[in-house]
Amino acid sequence: MIVYILGHVMTIVAALMVLPFIVGLIYREPECIWFLAVLLGAGLIGLALRSLKSEDTVFYLKEGCVATGLSWIIMSLIGALPFFLSGAIPNFVNALFETVSGFTTTGASVIDDVEALSHCMLFWRSFTHWIGGMGILVFLLAIISMTGGSQMNLMRAESPGPSVGKLVPKARHTAMILYMIYTALTVTMILILVLGGMPFFDSVCTAFGTAGTGGFGVKASSMADYAPFLQWVVTIFMILFGVNFNAYYLLLLKKFKQAFGMDEVRWYLGIILVAIAIIVLDLRKISASFGTNLRDAAFQVGSIITTTGFSTVNFDVWPSLSKTMLVVLMFIGACAGSTGGGIKVSRIVAVLKAGLNELHMYVHPKSVRKARLDGKPLDDSSVRSILVYFAFFMVIFTGSVIVVSLDGKDLVTNFTAVAATINNIGPGLSLVGPIRNYNLFSDLSKFVLMFDMLAGRLELFPLALLFYPSTWKSLTYKVRK
Secondary structure, three states, X not given: OHHHHHHHHHHHHHHHOHHHHHHHHHOOOHHHHHHHHHHHHHHXXXXXXXXXXXXXXXXXXXXXXXXXXXXXXXHHHHHHHHHHXXXXXXXXXXXXXXXXXXXXXXXXXXXXXHHHOOHHHHHHHHHHHHHHHHOHHHHHHHHOOOOOOHHHXXXXXXXXXXXXXXXXXXXXXXXXXXXXXXXXXXHHHHHHHHHOOOOHHHHHHHHHHHHOOOOOOOOOOOOOOOOHHHHHHHHHHHHHHOOOHHHHHHHHOOOHHHHHOOHHHHHHHXXXXXXXXXHHHHHHHOOOOHHHHHHXXXXXXXXXXXXXXXXXXXXXXXXXXXXXXXXXXXXXXXXXXXXXXXXXXXXHHHHHHHHHHHHHHHHOOOOOOOOEEOOEEOOXXXXXXXXXXXXXXXXXXXXXXXXXXXXXXXXXXHHHHHHHXXXXXXXXXXXXXXXXXXXXXXXXXXHHHHHHHHHHHOOOHHHHHOOOHHHHHHHHHHHHO
16 A cells, blocks of 8 residues: 555656646746656656555555655655756755755755756746645545545644644545645735736746745745735735644634634734744844834744745844744744644644643642643643654754764854754755855755755654664564465
């Protein structure tokens, strides 16, 4: 079943390459032929793997995590081939880094001159954000049916957040609803950008980067050269795509009280407002224009907390307080069930409430009180799984910083490079700031950062399971049996 799923993933990625191929034909770019070549090769291999479907179509969370981890590695390898074969990114490690960054919606780039790329390559680069934003396996669930709880095991393994539930009784219908909301928001953004004066091609690529909260743009200056109105549009949509998609479904059902009553959404919006206010006040040290400060602060707060990574200014030259706020937002991230990365607001809120409840127990040891999230009590297993996540996160983060430090870069560069990749943000500070890129790192560091990007996007455990020996012993035993 894992091989069968990998075959489906390969055929889907191959089919999606039709779009950049068409873009290349429209702009008469010879590089587009490589999309056709990869499309045919990956498509044929995928079809062959799909023929190996097992009679037993049920699999559990472990198999779902392995299938998810392998799927993202394989789709990244396939997605890197057009960049490498066309010569757009002649170094394969760099081509893979750019593709992993695209699919994981990180937006960390190794390209020195983005505007030198052809339209078809720019389109594919931004389109990888849109594909990875909602997830390739969520798309797969929307078009094929599986037995029993297999669908939810795949969705739980890929979807961001501490817990994933069904919007409707069938997981397949849930996947379809999520993609319909995702597509509708993307199309709406494209239309508004076009009406606002942005060129159509730029609008499509910008919407893909915003929807997937990725941040790859078509200009070296990111969003700095666009009109203030367009920057505000992108700011608003970045924040919208960082909201839990369950809230949009509740709005469609006209359950406004439930949608706006979600603890995570209220905390998410509250954190954004507080961060904007602090940065606007701090920016008075370097600029007296309130309007410009508000626009820049709102844009960068929205970009960093949603882990999109677009920029309108070089925030690396901002005062220390403002930069510190942005680094804190890197770790907080967006809502669970959104396209954003980071630790997720729901985990932060859950830990804070559990901590306050523990303090209450110290003061009133005989009292019986449970921490609650969205009106529901937080059980011990949920708190335990969140704490385990934090522990894993810190181990991977610390280890990555140590390995990346072998390159001899300064601490701020190393720390924020790992923070920006494991939280799927893109730009960091110092040598990996918004006007720099990641090409300065060695191949070893790039592989570590690629691991961090994949681990951050897949919530650590699906990728970590691939390196856990017992996983493969168990799967081998099941196959032999």
